Amino acid sequence: GAGVSQSPSNKVTEKGKDVELRCDPISGHTALYWYRQRLGQGLEFLIYFQGNSAPDKSGLPSDRFSAERTGESVSTLTIQRTQQEDSAVYLCASGSGLAYNEQFFGPGTRLTVL
Amino acid sequence: GESVGLHLPTLSVQEGDNSIINCAYSNSASDYFIWYKQESGKGPQFIIDIRSNMDKRQGQRVTVLLNKTVKHLSLQIAATQPGDSAVYFCAEKVAGTYKYIFGTGTRLKVLA
Numbered sequence: 001g002a003g004v005s006q007s008p009s010n011k012v013t014e015k016g017k018d019v020e021l022r023c024d025p026i027s028g029h030t031a032l033y034w035y036r037q038r039l040g041q042g043l044e045f046l047i048y049f050q051g052n053s054a055p056d057k058s059g060l061p062s063d064r065f066s067a068e069r070t071g072e073s074v075s076t077l078t079i080q081r082t083q084q085e086d087s088a089v090y091l092c093a094s095g096s097g098l099a100y101n102e103q104f105f106g107p108g109t110r111l112t113v114l
Numbered sequence: 115g116e117s118v119g120l121h122l123p124t125l126s127v128q129e130g131d132n133s134i135i136n137c138a139y140s141n142s143a144s145d146y147f148i149w150y151k152q153e154s155g156k157g158p159q160f161i162i163d164i165r166s167n168m169d170k171r172q173g174q175r176v177t178v179l180l181n182k183t184v185k186h187l188s189l190q191i192a193a194t195q196p197g198d199s200a201v202y203f204c205a206e207k208v209a210g211t212y213k214y215i216f217g218t219g220t221r222l223k224v225l226a
Contacts, residue, residue, distance in 0.1 A: 040122060106157050
């Protein structure tokens with residue numbers, strides 16, 4: 001079946017603008033994660049959704065960052081008033097929600113803030 | 115596309131040799147570990163996993179070793195091939211949560 005998809009693949013924006021990044025998880029996956037990956041670095045956890053539970057937002061770096069998920073499907077990550085330090089690849093992953101199962105990653109959205 | 119791992123530690127191996135990539139994890143309460151491979155411009159791809167009640171797990175050409183005493187994880191790749199060139203990340207799951215902590219990554223270069 002189809003894997004995790006993300007859109008857009010690339011986004012260039014001006015400092016101060018808002019951006020929305022989209023993630024379509026694998027159908028049936030109840031768990032959904034957002035990560036940030038700066039150039040040459042590892043993955044930084046941002047937020048986690050699991051079914052109808054309250055999301056774990058502990059990784060969001062500031063109140064400019066927010067994310068929503070509609071049921072067990074699409075998720076959007078919104079960054080308001082973008083700053084140059086927000087430039088990174090934003091990766092989405094989905095999983096079965098079971099305790100010991102892998103996450104499946106999308107290709108990421110590369111965000112460049114000018 | 116996005117270039118991953120410009121400033122990461124690099125391991126260079128000859129094609130056909132075995133590779134060992136190491137990872138020190140952070141939390142003694144972590145109960146599940148995964149190795150991922152990330153090629154330039156792509157998302158991480160699952161390689162192999164291991165639960166904390168195991169010391170070793172083998173897959174096709176890959177073996178993961180877990181040493182809980184020193185909080186160390188390693189990935190062994192047998193007969194390394196050019197297609198193995200990528201950045202490799204370890205990830206740990208903290209027990210009782212669904213949160214994963216990723217290591218900083220190691221770039222593997224396979225020399226022909």
